[in-house]
Amino acid sequence: QVQLVESGGGLVQAGGSLRLSCTASGPIRDYHMGWFRQALGKEREFVASISWSGGSPSYSDSVKGRFIISRGDMVYLQMNSLKPEDTAKYFCAAVPSSRNSYYTHYDHSSLWDYWGQGTQVTVSS
Numbered sequence: 001q002v003q004l005v006e007s008g009g010g011l012v013q014a015g016g017s018l019r020l021s022c023t024a025s026g027p028i029r030d031y032h033m034g035w036f037r038q039a040l041g042k043e044r045e046f047v048a049s050i051s052w053s054g055g056s057p058s059y060s061d062s063v064k065g066r067f068i069i070s071r072g073d074m075v076y077l078q079m080n081s082l083k084p085e086d087t088a089k090y091f092c093a094a095v096p097s098s099r100n101s102y103y104t105h106y107d108h109s110s111l112w113d114y115w116g117q118g119t120q121v122t123v124s125s
Helices: none
Strands: 004-007 008-013 018-024 031-038 045-050 068-073 075-078 088-096 118-124
Touching: 004 088, 018 031, 018 045, 018 118, 031 068, 031 075, 045 068, 045 075
Parallel strands: 008 118
Antiparallel strands: 004 018, 018 075, 031 045, 031 088, 068 075, 088 118
């Protein structure tokens, strides 16, 4: 089992950047990792994911070209050209690399086994 903790959220003006980090209680090398977000009153939605090997990064259409997911000992989400509609609580997620369904269902929140508590990102116009 792995515990996840997100950091790096905050208040930023539209057009600005933030970098979110996700730390784990143990090594994450055997986990696929992802980021989801949930705006007030809305369902949790997929943002980005990266496989255990660091390959096959995937992004939602709404953030493609603006956000970059990366991993090392931690997982990062570099968010550029932020828009007010990016305002949400951002969650880090993990699923064991043995879960082959990751490659077809990475954007389904039900796939992911472990979640952090989230970090708030607010983008002002």
